[in-house]
Amino acid sequence: MQPAASRVRPRAPGRWILALALALSGCAAPPEPPHAPVPEPEQALRPPAMRRPIPPSAHVVDYTLTARYDEQLHQIDGRARIAWRNRGAGPVDHVPFHLYMNGFRAADTAWMRQARGSHRRNAQDPAHPWGYIDVRSVQRVGGPGLEREPTRTALRFAEHDEPSLMTVWLDAPVPSGQTVELELAFVTQLPGVFARTGFADRFVMAGQWFPKPGVRQPDGRWQAHPFTLHSEFYADFGDYDVRLDLPGDLVVGATGIRRSVEHEGTRQHLHYQAQMVHDFAWAAGPDLVEAVDDYEGIRIRALLPAQRAADAPIHFAAQRAALASMEARFGPYPWSTITLVDPPPGAEGAAGMEYPTFYTTQHARILPAPVRALGFDHRLGGQLTTIHEFGHQYFQGLLASDEFSQPWLDEGLDTFSNLLVYLDWYGDETGDGPWIVRLAGHPLSLYDGVRLQLRRAGSLQPVDQPADHFTPLVGVYGTVTYRKTAAALLTLRRMAGPAAFDAGMRTYAERFAFGHPTGADLEATLGRALGTEVVLGHTEAGRPITLSVPRFFDQALRGTAVLDFQVHRVGHQPRIGDTGWQRDEHGGLVGGDAPLPEHPAEGLADEELEAHVVVHRAGSFVIPVTIEVEFDDGTRERVLWDGTGRYRVLRFVGRRVRWARIDPDRHLVLESRRYDNIRYAPHHTPKLTVDDALGRLSEASALALGGAFGP
Amino acid sequence: MSALGRGLGRVLAAPELWLGTWLGLVLWASLLGWIVQSVVAAAVMPFGAMEPDHVIFGLLDVLGEHRGAAATVLAALSVSGALSAVIWLVLAPVVIARLSDEGSWSQVGARALPELPAVLVQTLWHGVLRALLVLAVLLSVQPLPAAVGWSLLGLGWLWCTVALDAARVAVVEHGAAPFHVRSAAQGFVYTIRRPALLLPCALMSLGQWLITATALWLSLAGIVDGTPWGPRGLAALSVGLGLWRVATMVARQKDDPPPTPDAAPQE
Numbered sequence: 001m002q003p004a005a006s007r008v009r010p011r012a013p014g015r016w017i018l019a020l021a022l023a024l025s026g027c028a029a030p031p032e033p034p035h036a037p038v039p040e041p042e043q044a045l046r047p048p049a050m051r052r053p054i055p056p057s058a059h060v061v062d063y064t065l066t067a068r069y070d071e072q073l074h075q076i077d078g079r080a081r082i083a084w085r086n087r088g089a090g091p092v093d094h095v096p097f098h099l100y101m102n103g104f105r106a107a108d109t110a111w112m113r114q115a116r117g118s119h120r121r122n123a124q125d126p127a128h129p130w131g132y133i134d135v136r137s138v139q140r141v142g143g144p145g146l147e148r149e150p151t152r153t154a155l156r157f158a159e160h161d162e163p164s165l166m167t168v169w170l171d172a173p174v175p176s177g178q179t180v181e182l183e184l185a186f187v188t189q190l191p192g193v194f195a196r197t198g199f200a201d202r203f204v205m206a207g208q209w210f211p212k213p214g215v216r217q218p219d220g221r222w223q224a225h226p227f228t229l230h231s232e233f234y235a236d237f238g239d240y241d242v243r244l245d246l247p248g249d250l251v252v253g254a255t256g257i258r259r260s261v262e263h264e265g266t267r268q269h270l271h272y273q274a275q276m277v278h279d280f281a282w283a284a285g286p287d288l289v290e291a292v293d294d295y296e297g298i299r300i301r302a303l304l305p306a307q308r309a310a311d312a313p314i315h316f317a318a319q320r321a322a323l324a325s326m327e328a329r330f331g332p333y334p335w336s337t338i339t340l341v342d343p344p345p346g347a348e349g350a351a352g353m354e355y356p357t358f359y360t361t362q363h364a365r366i367l368p369a370p371v372r373a374l375g376f377d378h379r380l381g382g383q384l385t386t387i388h389e390f391g392h393q394y395f396q397g398l399l400a401s402d403e404f405s406q407p408w409l410d411e412g413l414d415t416f417s418n419l420l421v422y423l424d425w426y427g428d429e430t431g432d433g434p435w436i437v438r439l440a441g442h443p444l445s446l447y448d449g450v451r452l453q454l455r456r457a458g459s460l461q462p463v464d465q466p467a468d469h470f471t472p473l474v475g476v477y478g479t480v481t482y483r484k485t486a487a488a489l490l491t492l493r494r495m496a497g498p499a500a501f502d503a504g505m506r507t508y509a510e511r512f513a514f515g516h517p518t519g520a521d522l523e524a525t526l527g528r529a530l531g532t533e534v535v536l537g538h539t540e541a542g543r544p545i546t547l548s549v550p551r552f553f554d555q556a557l558r559g560t561a562v563l564d565f566q567v568h569r570v571g572h573q574p575r576i577g578d579t580g581w582q583r584d585e586h587g588g589l590v591g592g593d594a595p596l597p598e599h600p601a602e603g604l605a606d607e608e609l610e611a612h613v614v615v616h617r618a619g620s621f622v623i624p625v626t627i628e629v630e631f632d633d634g635t636r637e638r639v640l641w642d643g644t645g646r647y648r649v650l651r652f653v654g655r656r657v658r659w660a661r662i663d664p665d666r667h668l669v670l671e672s673r674r675y676d677n678i679r680y681a682p683h684h685t686p687k688l689t690v691d692d693a694l695g696r697l698s699e700a701s702a703l704a705l706g707g708a709f710g711p
Numbered sequence: 712m713s714a715l716g717r718g719l720g721r722v723l724a725a726p727e728l729w730l731g732t733w734l735g736l737v738l739w740a741s742l743l744g745w746i747v748q749s750v751v752a753a754a755v756m757p758f759g760a761m762e763p764d765h766v767i768f769g770l771l772d773v774l775g776e777h778r779g780a781a782a783t784v785l786a787a788l789s790v791s792g793a794l795s796a797v798i799w800l801v802l803a804p805v806v807i808a809r810l811s812d813e814g815s816w817s818q819v820g821a822r823a824l825p826e827l828p829a830v831l832v833q834t835l836w837h838g839v840l841r842a843l844l845v846l847a848v849l850l851s852v853q854p855l856p857a858a859v860g861w862s863l864l865g866l867g868w869l870w871c872t873v874a875l876d877a878a879r880v881a882v883v884e885h886g887a888a889p890f891h892v893r894s895a896a897q898g899f900v901y902t903i904r905r906p907a908l909l910l911p912c913a914l915m916s917l918g919q920w921l922i923t924a925t926a927l928w929l930s931l932a933g934i935v936d937g938t939p940w941g942p943r944g945l946a947a948l949s950v951g952l953g954l955w956r957v958a959t960m961v962a963r964q965k966d967d968p969p970p971t972p973d974a975a976p977q978e
Contacts, residue, residue: 374928430764439767440931448768455775567758659760675772676758686760690773693761693934694784695748700930700942702740702791707949708923709792710799711732711806711957 125192254282277356354392375441412485504529564619718959829889
């Protein structure tokens with residue numbers, strides 16, 4: 001049954017306020033969100049012709065979940081029936097479970113010890129600080145070796161000292177290739193929302209609300225990690241059949257497709273199904289407005305706070321752009337729905353989190369039209385969040401890497417893919433990607449934005465390390481995992497060439513879809529696509545100058561070397577003449593002319609001098625780089641340097657240099673400090689300098705303030 | 712002729728006031744700009760060339776790398792704002808006296824300077840009343856949409872500016888109680904009862920803020936190839952508009968003086 005679209009009308013006492021607001025602001029009423037007639041799909045997966053085939057081995061675990069939400073206690077009373085297949089070689093006698101919600105149970109959990117009561121500037125709710133999941137019973141359904149046997153056997157289970165982990169001991173081992181069915185009864189207490197899950201007034205964001213088994217690795221070891229501040233989640237693929245019992249007036253969004261909804265008194269009973277996903281989350285709120293869109297058969301559903309209903313087209317545009325770019329680059333999106341939720345004011349702690357076929361975004365924060373007309377604009381806010389959180393449908397929804405062991409594989413690759421979405425959507429507007437912010441008409445390019453965020457962080461901790469190695473006190477997790485990874489991949493793409501790089505990324509996405517790829521898988525795939533050594537040019541002697549892909553990854557991902565170049569010197573000196581005694585063709589000494597008088601280079605003719613440019617590799621990151629030199633006659637010359645030494649001297653006999661610039665095409669996105677990448681020769685003045693610009697800005701500001709304050 | 716027209720006439724009759732204050736402002740701003748330029752140049756030498764297509768990045772790159780330069784810019788702006796407010800406060804009685812009377816500068820000075828303590832005290836009282844008004848507006852607009860709230864706050868702010876003019880002119884020209892809060896409060900009453908005065912004066916104040924925003928925008932937009940004379944010219948306009956606003960109040964109170972202690976009913 002197709003649910004009726006809910007639209008919240010302003011309450012009667014508020015109508016005059018709304019009318020006054022409209023009259024004063026001279027605005028039209030906010031536009032109705034689009035309501036395209038897009039029905040709920042019949043299947044959770046797109047038709048086989050619209051997606052890649054799913055390897056049967058990827059299907060490991062199925063969940064049947066029932067949950068009743070008590071709005072007074074903010075508790076979920078749930079049962080989980082979990083059918084887990086032993087796809088490994090040997091028998092299994094125990095199953096570790098993630099109890100992620102227990103990360104919020106007390107001040108001394110692994111999560112809380114790192115977070116100290118706040119997450120992304122959202123503080124713990126002092127009235128409802130704690131969340132937990134209390135597993136009441138675990139039973140094995142069916143006898144050993146038999147499936148769907150009605151017998152039930154109580155199993156021994158215990159939380160670890162770190163309560164986000166639990167082990168269930170089976171009464172008999174599960175042989176390879178067999179399935180074990182477990183049924184768990186649990187109660188989940190939601191905290192006041194501050195770290196992606198919980199409640200705020202009547203709004204609920206239920207993420208990580210049920211017990212989930214760990215992932216058995218190919219080598220037979222279980223991967224189940226304590227929930228820490230940056231660790232996020234890791235699970236196997238399977239099907240979900242979920243029945244929710246919720247207050248009847250809540251508008252609900254969830255993973256997968258909605259099979260049915262039935263209202264009974266003050267409650268509603270919802271039935272959801274999802275296929276080949278590794279998590280299930282849902283959100284509900286009383287004042288959410290539903291808007292629906294469609295992209296090539298994929299139903300896009302947005303739930304927005306009533307006061308931000310006009311944001312729907314912005315989120316839809318971003319969502320469609322993300323789908324278009326990512327499908328073209330990484331293959332088809334395999335599921336038939338995607339649901340996005342903008343948490344209402346007061347529930348900001350729920351914003352910006354991804355779950356399979358479902359994510360939370362945030363307020364679009366579009367600037368008013370008059371401000372944009374003056375050249376002030378941005379492409380950040382909810383638009384970027386929508387693109388980023390949808391990007392996780394690929395990295396890690398489809399390519400389900402271990403977010404605990406290698407968080408860069410989801411956050412970093414996702415951020416990188418976001419940059420490509422912007423590039424595909426807006427084009428290369430600045431030569432350095434599209435603009436991301438405009439101030440009085442001056443663009444800040446997308447890649448410059450990444451460079452600015454890298455500042456000073458790259459040398460503190462490497463990218464490729466487990467999440468719990470990122471110490472919050474150092475505070476570089478976001479910069480390193482998200483931005484440095486993206487900057488590294490972008491640098492490699494720009495240096496090695498987009499075509500080969502993009503082909504490699506596509507191969508990676510196709511090969512490891514519905515799998516658990518590692519960083520080594522990505523590096524090996526890209527290494528095969530690009531070659532181990534990418535030839536960038538040749539020295540004057542004909543020797544190739546190459547970019548070593550493995551060495552690049554070592555430096556960018558596993559090292560803390562900073563990529564930084566500097567023009568150390570640009571100048572001129574008299575050229576070496578032929579005065580003094582020289583031997584002639586008969587071996588006799590001839591000449592004996594006096595040396596040329598000392599003369600400043602500026603007074604010499606061009607043919608009497610030689611120019612020099614000294615380039616310094618100030619950082620320890622070794623990478624080839626291009627140096628561009630402009631001469632007084634306006635001509636330019638480029639030299640490729642392999643970057644192996646600490647410096648390189650360039651000489652130009654008989655020519656006068658105006659300036660020298662490193663990395664003129666801005667390929668090195670990893671280089672955040674660039675103001676010393678260009679230097680003018682003495683007695684040459686740049687047209688525009690930063691000191692002049694800041695001086696004039698300060699003068700204008702003083703004039704403006706003086707005029708505003710007086711008389 | 713309306714108070715608006717007579718006010719304009721008074722401003723045009725005092726070109727040295729307009730030109731002098733503007734020149735002082737330009738010199739002060741240029742000095743600040745030069746200080747900032749020198750500090751930044753010393754910090755980034757021998758670099759500092761910017762690429763016209765990457766202006767924002769170029770500025771942020773340097774300011775992020777050289778926090779001292781960033782602090783200098785911030786300090787210059789803070790000092791500029793604070794000193795502007797103080798200088799205009801000190802000049803207020805002189806400006807009022809000059810716009811009120813075409814006598815010599817020595818006469819103007821002799822009449823204005825003794826009123827300086829009273830103007831300072833009235834400005835302080837006004838500041839208290841303005842803070843209360845802003846607080847009241849903030850509390851009352853909370854249920855309203857943000858755009859409405861900001862609009863009401865802006866209207867309140869403009870009213871305050873005109874009320875301050877009224878209080879200062881009343882003290883300097885009409886002998887209003889120099890140190891009593893009543894004079895500051897009377898400024899609000901006087902202006903709200905005379906919408907034909909309040910509206911144009913508030914619009915002139917709004918015009919000054921718009922000119923301020925335009926000057927900032929012009930300097931930022933023209934950072935690559937703009938001229939400093941754009942913001943300088945706009946500053947002249949802003950100063951002129953402010954003088955016109957004060958002169959309008961002076962002209963109006965000549966015809967319609969505010970109640971003074973002497974005029975108050977005797978008990």
